[in-house]
Amino acid sequence: MLDDGDEAPEVTAPMATPEAAASTERGSYTGGDVSEFSLSDALDDGPVVLAFYPGVYSRTCTQELCELRDWKADLADLDAPLYGVSVDSPWSLLAFMDEYDLQYPLVSGFNNSIIADFGVRREESIMRGIANRAVFVVAPDGVVSYTWKATEPLTFPDTDEVEAAVAAAAEVE
Template structure:
């Protein structure tokens, strides 16, 4: 797992956005509804929060993503975009955004290295290849300024710590 002070990898990956989910009927998504996420481009506007999670529609991940949805308004005041990241396909991410009214994008680690590049890819188990639950704040200069890794099921990051890390990264 990357640590504070490490350079974040240059990554691009498919991304599902709230706008695309709202503009297309669920079940009718095509590759035209999928955007491209570029960490370098996202950092042009300031720090970025990346919340890695194992997979949508699981009990714990659904709870976490909805808590992040509710917390996002506070983070918006800190002026840092939030991106969820999992191994799910972009089309299933679009359906999840639509169903749970998420107002932040979800990045697909399907068929690319973003999860491994941040060092949170689960290597062993029946579900090898999914992401471990983790949060990173990446400063505008591309360095990791905050990390959190779940060590127990049903544990979530302290959003006050994340907000403080975002505030520090904008200085």
């Protein structure tokens, strides 16, 4: 897993956006509803928060993503985008966003290396290949300035710590 002070990898991946989820009827998604996420492009506007999670529609991940949805208003004051990242396909991410009214993008680790590149890919068990629950704050210079990894089920990052890390990373600009 990447650690504080490590250079974040340049990654691109498919991304589901709130706008696409709202503008297309669930079950009617096409490739045209999928955007592209580029970490370097996202960093052009300041620090970025990446919240990795195993998968949508699981009990714990649904709870976490909804808590992040509710917390995002606080983060908006800090001017840092939040992106959820899992191995789910972009179409399942769009359906989840629509169902739970998420107002932040979800990045698809399906068929790309973003989860492995950040060192959070589960390598053992029947669930091999999914992301372990982790949060990274990446400063505008591309350096990881905060990391958190779940050590127990049903544990989530301390949002006050994430907010403080975002504020500190914004000073790097």
